[in-house]
Amino acid sequence: MDDYALGVLTNIALFSFIALSAYLLLIAGEMSFGQQALFGVGAYAAGMLTAMFDWPLPLALVAAMLAGAAAQWLIALPTLRLRGLVFAMATLAAAEMLRIGFELLQWQRTVEGEPVGPDGTQGFRGIRWVFESGVEPAMFLALIALLLAATVVLFVWVERSKLGATLRAVGADDELAASLGIDVLRVKLGVAAAAGALAALGGALYAHHNTYIEPRNFDIMLGVHSLAYALIGGLGTAFGPILGVLLDIGLLEGSRVFSGYRMIVFGGLVALLLIVRPRGLLDERVVHALRRRTLKSS
Amino acid sequence: MNNGSKLAIALVALLASSMAHAQRTPQASLDCKPGGAKFVYDCNVRLTRAGSPLANVEVSVGADMPSMPMAHNVKPAKAKPTEVPGEFQARLELEMHGEWALKLRVSGAVNDLLVLRYEFDEKGARPAQRPTRGAAIR
Numbered sequence: 001m002d003d004y005a006l007g008v009l010t011n012i013a014l015f016s017f018i019a020l021s022a023y024l025l026l027i028a029g030e031m032s033f034g035q036q037a038l039f040g041v042g043a044y045a046a047g048m049l050t051a052m053f054d055w056p057l058p059l060a061l062v063a064a065m066l067a068g069a070a071a072q073w074l075i076a077l078p079t080l081r082l083r084g085l086v087f088a089m090a091t092l093a094a095a096e097m098l099r100i101g102f103e104l105l106q107w108q109r110t111v112e113g114e115p116v117g118p119d120g121t122q123g124f125r126g127i128r129w130v131f132e133s134g135v136e137p138a139m140f141l142a143l144i145a146l147l148l149a150a151t152v153v154l155f156v157w158v159e160r161s162k163l164g165a166t167l168r169a170v171g172a173d174d175e176l177a178a179s180l181g182i183d184v185l186r187v188k189l190g191v192a193a194a195a196g197a198l199a200a201l202g203g204a205l206y207a208h209h210n211t212y213i214e215p216r217n218f219d220i221m222l223g224v225h226s227l228a229y230a231l232i233g234g235l236g237t238a239f240g241p242i243l244g245v246l247l248d249i250g251l252l253e254g255s256r257v258f259s260g261y262r263m264i265v266f267g268g269l270v271a272l273l274l275i276v277r278p279r280g281l282l283d284e285r286v287v288h289a290l291r292r293r294t295l296k297s298s
Numbered sequence: 299m300n301n302g303s304k305l306a307i308a309l310v311a312l313l314a315s316s317m318a319h320a321q322r323t324p325q326a327s328l329d330c331k332p333g334g335a336k337f338v339y340d341c342n343v344r345l346t347r348a349g350s351p352l353a354n355v356e357v358s359v360g361a362d363m364p365s366m367p368m369a370h371n372v373k374p375a376k377a378k379p380t381e382v383p384g385e386f387q388a389r390l391e392l393e394m395h396g397e398w399a400l401k402l403r404v405s406g407a408v409n410d411l412l413v414l415r416y417e418f419d420e421k422g423a424r425p426a427q428r429p430t431r432g433a434a435i436r
Contacts, residue, residue, distance in 0.1 A: 003358055003403060004373050007360070007374070011369070015368055015369070114323060121428045121429065126323065128323075128410070131410050131411065134409075206368070210413065211411045211412075212413035214364060214399075216364040217365075217367050221366050221369075225369055249368070253369060253371075256373070262370075
């Protein structure tokens with residue numbers, strides 16, 4: 001496999017984490033325009049731990065997930081009192097505040113004779129754990145794919161459990177869910193923390209794949225895309241957001257059929273799907289029909 | 299050999315290894331000129347490590363848009379080595395003018411990924427200058 005194909009597959013897998021993060025909030029009834037900031041929190045946290053403090057990557061990934069969960073929980077605590085579009089705008093505002101925080105973050109240490117660490121708007125280079133450990137790009141892609149597969153398995157398990165039914169109930173009508181005795185705020189805070197951890201995991205892997213990050217990597221475009229992937233792919237199953245990523249990055253970007261006009265095509269596709277299939281290609285109805293067909297055939 | 303000598307040798311070895319580490323990261327510089335077609339640039343890449351040209355490596359040059367790093371990028375082009383040691387040539391086909399994060403994938407004797415930010419326009423390319431947050435506010 002050549003470098004380009006490896007790069008496209010790695011990007012698909014990395015985007016899937018943030019798309020799943022947006023999806024998790026969507027099925028709980030909340031639309032966030034701020035998942036890019038949590039992706040950034042993970043990227044900076046893990047990058048700093050491995051490059052500045054020589055932590056092994058697995059530990060740095062766990063720490064990044066904890067940082068992402070904590071950051072999203074703190075954002076959710078005041079913003080979950082808001083509803084609909086106001087909540088979406090609040091998440092965007094919080095994400096911009098975090099991005100500006102990354103621009104102000106200047107903390108470098110001398111590691112083996114070289115300054116390493118975030119340097120504000122000039123970015124953070126030298127996140128070289130993958131190269132220093134002799135991990136080949138194909139091996140790193142395998143690691144990312146393994147983590148993504150584990151995440152999808154976890155999603156499928158949750159969706160088939162009582163917790164999944166609770167999430168869907170809260171997402172469909174939180175007042176009705178509350179009347180059934182569900183602690184809606186607690187559920188949503190838990191979902192927010194999990195979504196933050198997931199986005200942060202993607203960001204941490206991205207930082208190590210790219211070796212360089214900067215605050216502009218985590219601006220609104222990334223957040224809009226993550227949301228769009230979940231909405232295009234569908235809200236019926238965790239495979240929906242991944243389908244959305246495959247359509248955009250795999251088909252449109254990977255094939256380069258539309259060249260520089262891809263973003264216009266992508267925007268048109270999002271608009272069209274929101275009109276024709278407001279809950280995406282793999283919506284609840286399609287997933288239900290597929291499950292029934294599978295059960296009948298078995 | 300007494301303990302003092304052993305300690306001295308160990309210290310010298312440690313110092314030598316830290317000096318080697320101090321210059322472990324390759325450095326890259328670029329010189330890009332318009333390549334005749336719109337958004338096409340011919341780039342000279344110079345790679346060094348510890349001040350010496352980097353030899354026995356293969357280089358490919360790709361580009362990402364900083365605001366959409368994973369979703370808006372340019373297919374990497376393989377750079378050809380020139381007669382000058384450590385110097386490579388690559389043709390870059392961008393999609394638009396503006397700032398791009400160039401990704402130099404180095405493989406062979408050295409395995410690394412170097413990211414350089416450059417601003418591209420009709421005249422060529424130059425390193426992207428970005429004000430610090432404080433300066434921007436002033």
